[in-house]
Amino acid sequence: MDTRAAAAAVDHRPLSERAALNKEALKQSFLDNLFHTQGKFPALASKSDYYLALAYAVRERLLQRWISTAAEYMQKGARTVSYLSAEFLMGPHLGNNLINLGIYDEAKQAMTELGLNFDELLAQEEEPGLGNGGLGRLAACFIDSMATLEIPSLGYGIRYEFGIFHQSIVDGWQVEKTDKWLRYGNPWELQRPEWAVQVKLGGYTEHRSEEDGTLTVRWIPSRLVSGVPYDTPILGYRNNTANTLRLWSAQAPESFDFEVFNRGDYYGAVMQKMSSENLSKVLYPNDEHEGGKELRLEQQYFFVSCSLQDMIRIMQGQRLPLEHFHEKFAVQLNDTHPAIAVAELMRLLVDEHKMPWNRAWQVTCKTFAYTNHTLMPEALERWPLPLFKKVLPRHLEIIFEINARFLDEVRRRYPGDSARVARLSLIDESGPRYVRMAHLACVGSHAINGVAELHTELLKSDVLRDFYELWPNKFSNKTNGVTPRRWMVLANPRLTRLVSDSIGEDWIKHLDQLQKLEPLAESADFRSHWREIKRANKRALAEVIARRCNVAVDPDSMFDVQVKRIHEYKRQHLAALHIIALYLQLKAQPNLELAPRTFIFGGKAAPGYRMAKLMIKLITGIGDVVNRDPMVRDRLKVVFLPNFSVTNGQRIYPAADLSEQISTAGKEASGTGNMKFQMNGALTIGTMDGANIEIREVVGADNFFLFGLTTPQVYALQAQGYRPHDWYEQDPQLREVIDMIRDGYFSRGDASLFRPLVDSLLWHDPYFLFADFRSYVECQQRVGETWVDTERWTRMSILNSARSGKFSSDRSIRDYTKDIWHAPSVPVELLTEHHVRA
Numbered sequence: 001m002d003t004r005a006a007a008a009a010v011d012h013r014p015l016s017e018r019a020a021l022n023k024e025a026l027k028q029s030f031l032d033n034l035f036h037t038q039g040k041f042p043a044l045a046s047k048s049d050y051y052l053a054l055a056y057a058v059r060e061r062l063l064q065r066w067i068s069t070a071a072e073y074m075q076k077g078a079r080t081v082s083y084l085s086a087e088f089l090m091g092p093h094l095g096n097n098l099i100n101l102g103i104y105d106e107a108k109q110a111m112t113e114l115g116l117n118f119d120e121l122l123a124q125e126e127e128p129g130l131g132n133g134g135l136g137r138l139a140a141c142f143i144d145s146m147a148t149l150e151i152p153s154l155g156y157g158i159r160y161e162f163g164i165f166h167q168s169i170v171d172g173w174q175v176e177k178t179d180k181w182l183r184y185g186n187p188w189e190l191q192r193p194e195w196a197v198q199v200k201l202g203g204y205t206e207h208r209s210e211e212d213g214t215l216t217v218r219w220i221p222s223r224l225v226s227g228v229p230y231d232t233p234i235l236g237y238r239n240n241t242a243n244t245l246r247l248w249s250a251q252a253p254e255s256f257d258f259e260v261f262n263r264g265d266y267y268g269a270v271m272q273k274m275s276s277e278n279l280s281k282v283l284y285p286n287d288e289h290e291g292g293k294e295l296r297l298e299q300q301y302f303f304v305s306c307s308l309q310d311m312i313r314i315m316q317g318q319r320l321p322l323e324h325f326h327e328k329f330a331v332q333l334n335d336t337h338p339a340i341a342v343a344e345l346m347r348l349l350v351d352e353h354k355m356p357w358n359r360a361w362q363v364t365c366k367t368f369a370y371t372n373h374t375l376m377p378e379a380l381e382r383w384p385l386p387l388f389k390k391v392l393p394r395h396l397e398i399i400f401e402i403n404a405r406f407l408d409e410v411r412r413r414y415p416g417d418s419a420r421v422a423r424l425s426l427i428d429e430s431g432p433r434y435v436r437m438a439h440l441a442c443v444g445s446h447a448i449n450g451v452a453e454l455h456t457e458l459l460k461s462d463v464l465r466d467f468y469e470l471w472p473n474k475f476s477n478k479t480n481g482v483t484p485r486r487w488m489v490l491a492n493p494r495l496t497r498l499v500s501d502s503i504g505e506d507w508i509k510h511l512d513q514l515q516k517l518e519p520l521a522e523s524a525d526f527r528s529h530w531r532e533i534k535r536a537n538k539r540a541l542a543e544v545i546a547r548r549c550n551v552a553v554d555p556d557s558m559f560d561v562q563v564k565r566i567h568e569y570k571r572q573h574l575a576a577l578h579i580i581a582l583y584l585q586l587k588a589q590p591n592l593e594l595a596p597r598t599f600i601f602g603g604k605a606a607p608g609y610r611m612a613k614l615m616i617k618l619i620t621g622i623g624d625v626v627n628r629d630p631m632v633r634d635r636l637k638v639v640f641l642p643n644f645s646v647t648n649g650q651r652i653y654p655a656a657d658l659s660e661q662i663s664t665a666g667k668e669a670s671g672t673g674n675m676k677f678q679m680n681g682a683l684t685i686g687t688m689d690g691a692n693i694e695i696r697e698v699v700g701a702d703n704f705f706l707f708g709l710t711t712p713q714v715y716a717l718q719a720q721g722y723r724p725h726d727w728y729e730q731d732p733q734l735r736e737v738i739d740m741i742r743d744g745y746f747s748r749g750d751a752s753l754f755r756p757l758v759d760s761l762l763w764h765d766p767y768f769l770f771a772d773f774r775s776y777v778e779c780q781q782r783v784g785e786t787w788v789d790t791e792r793w794t795r796m797s798i799l800n801s802a803r804s805g806k807f808s809s810d811r812s813i814r815d816y817t818k819d820i821w822h823a824p825s826v827p828v829e830l831l832t833e834h835h836v837r838a
């Protein structure tokens with residue numbers, strides 16, 4: 001770009017004129033921002049400067065929508081959904097905002113005309129990885145859908161300074177690096193210090209009888225932390241709505257610093273400031289044992305308290321009495337991480353706003369609804385009582401009071417059933433005492449939901465059975481969904497163009513309309529287009545793989561993909577066993593007809609989860625052997641793509657032929673990656689688990705590769721005493737595969753490396769790999785046979801995509817709105833600058 005020409009082009013017109021949604025206006029604001037915001041001219045500007053200049057240009061276009069939305073909601077006194085989530089895995093904003101504003105192509109053209117590479121600019125954005133996986137990404141899809149459906153909503157969470165760690169693979173092992181996503185600033189957020197709130201922690205309580213006979217409680221904290229909100233606009237798709245994601249950052253409150261400072265303890269004051277700011281420092285990476293982590297409990301309480309105080313501020317601003325809190329706000333608890341909100345709202349209403357207990361309890365129960373996301377017992381949060389008391393002494397008292405009243409009700413319903421009372425109690429007293437957060441969420445919510453049909457049924461019959469028996473009407477299912485804006489339109493522009501050219505653009509907001517593609521599955525011409533697109537996407541991914549993994553993969557081979565968190569229950573190691581079986585087959589019969597396959601893995605292991613890290617090492621070890629072996633390397637390739645993230649997912653899902661959804665039946669609550677693959681035309685090989693069951697239901701059994709035990713079969717096998725070693729003895733192929741790992745074939749002769757993994761499988765196999773091995777291998781055989789019939793495969797691929805309408809998060813949000821939130825949509829009229837000033 002020529003500096004003089006660029007300088008001459010700077011424009012001084014008011015923002016409203018400059019913020020038009022067209023190419024020339026965009027170019028203009030880009031140049032203005034390069035000069036006035038970045039303070040750079042082209043000869044000095046870095047790619048990051050260009051990215052930021054474009055981001056600010058886009059932000060100017062968001063602000064008008066954001067202000068108009070806020071004004072509309074205020075004027076209408078709109079009922080608002082508050083989505084409380086410890087994680088929001090947003091992914092990069094720029095591309096998504098351009099799509100939702102409807103100016104993606106214009107922006108691309110504008111940058112190209114300025115001599116810049118648009119894709120390179122997009123790649124500059126540091127992805128805000130403020131989540132671990134499915135749960136955080138679901139929250140991101142949900143706020144996208146709420147904005148698209150024009151439902152007034154606020155996403156509340158934590159502005160972690162370090163998001164999910166960056167994974168690299170060194171010598172086949174996972175290595176973690178901190179994620180400094182804020183290092184170059186974040187153009188998408190606005191700090192709102194004027195809405196900061198104070199949060200208390202620690203200390204003790206004082207109870208006093210007043211003269212009028214009432215009892216007042218004072219909580220004297222040992223620490224105060226200030227919560228400062230950072231707001232990010234969340235655009236709806238091609239409408240005027242821009243809702244808000246409000247993330248809280250912890251800072252030291254000045255007044256408190258001063259107290260220590262005045263005592264002359266300067267270093268003490270500094271330490272206190274640092275310890276306060278630690279609260280929002282880092283996202284916990286979903287480790288196995290979080291129960292004892294004080295900072296994690298503090299984080300949860302911190303963002304919940306900030307958010308509820310913020311809602312109260314909003315009510316007071318609109319002069320609404322707090323008795324009507326539940327009418328103004330529908331608060332959804334995304335898992336148990338924000339469950340402390342039940343006790344905190346009670347504290348705010350009773351202690352701080354002097355509402356009588358019974359009234360406050362009614363308001364609280366009508367306010368909250370709770371989504372459960374897991375059946376894994378170790379993921380159900382509980383906090384040791386002493387720790388809880390140390391951090392939240394007043395809340396423990398409130399929980400005891402809630403529990404006493406609740407258990408009275410239980411005893412009335414089930415006289416003499418003390419075992420049931422113990423099971424339902426908010427306090428686990430079977431050993432050392434714990435506060436059970438799922439119980440607190442169930443008792444304090446008017447609605448409880450699971451995230452897929454099977455999951456909800458298992459909650460009712462197993463994990464939350466006692467609560468279901470008590471309150472069957474509270475329970476419902478809300479199957480997850482994903483936003484087609486990010487996961488199709490942004491991630492797969494080629495497919496988007498083909499689909500829109502064939503059936504129009506309505507499907508982007510009404511995904512059911514993809515059904516119109518079904519007849520096209522019979523057109524040879526359409527199928528050929530469909531294949532060309534998949535091939536182009538695979539070529540693009542192959543380039544990434546060559547760059548990152550230094551492995552050449554063939555875009556004409558089948559891309560067989562498993563990307564998700566690494567966990568034993570998700571069974572990446574089952575896929576590994578199958579690859580070894582294929583390898584052995586090829587070695588034994590070099591002329592075997594076998595269509596070339598590329599196995600692609602991606603996913604992070606929690607840093608403290610040793611078995612998961614060993615699973616990564618096993619996969620990379622298999623890759624080292626297979627990819628180098630001249631006898632097989634043209635037919636099998638194995639790659640582990642490092643640092644699976646939203647950005648990488650956008651490249652991977654559109655390029656997949658086969659989606660691996662192979663968790664043990666009854667373990668995966670829903671899965672959402674399965675939906676992203678399906679939308680983009682991958683076929684699924686999967687168990688009867690989570691949302692796989694519903695995917696199979698909509699695509700039809702003929703278009704889905706099913707294998708493995710069902711949940712009742714898993715339970716039965718467990719009950720009769722599962723002995724994996726017997727399965728090993730009885731299956732020669734399985735034996736050969738396991739022996740090879742055990743003997744060090746994939747660890748350069750080191751027979752000790754995979755010993756923990758092999759021993760766990762042989763003697764425990766808690767996730768039934770051996771029991772499902774034969775069925776999986778046979779199913780993979782069927783996959784291979786189908787793949788070589790290219791036309792049939794393509795037909796199945798088109799039908800998978802055409803029948804994915806159910807899995808739009810728009811459908812999920814409609815379900816929540818209809819059954820739980822009852823929040824009507826509020827279309828927004830755009831304000832001009834003139835309105836705002838007047």
Ligand code: RUG
Binds near residue numbers: 134
């Ligand atoms: O493991 C579940 C997924 O099955 C599910 O699709 C996703 C969204 O509902 O949530 C995941 N999850 C569960 N993430 N964390 C938990 C437990 O806290």
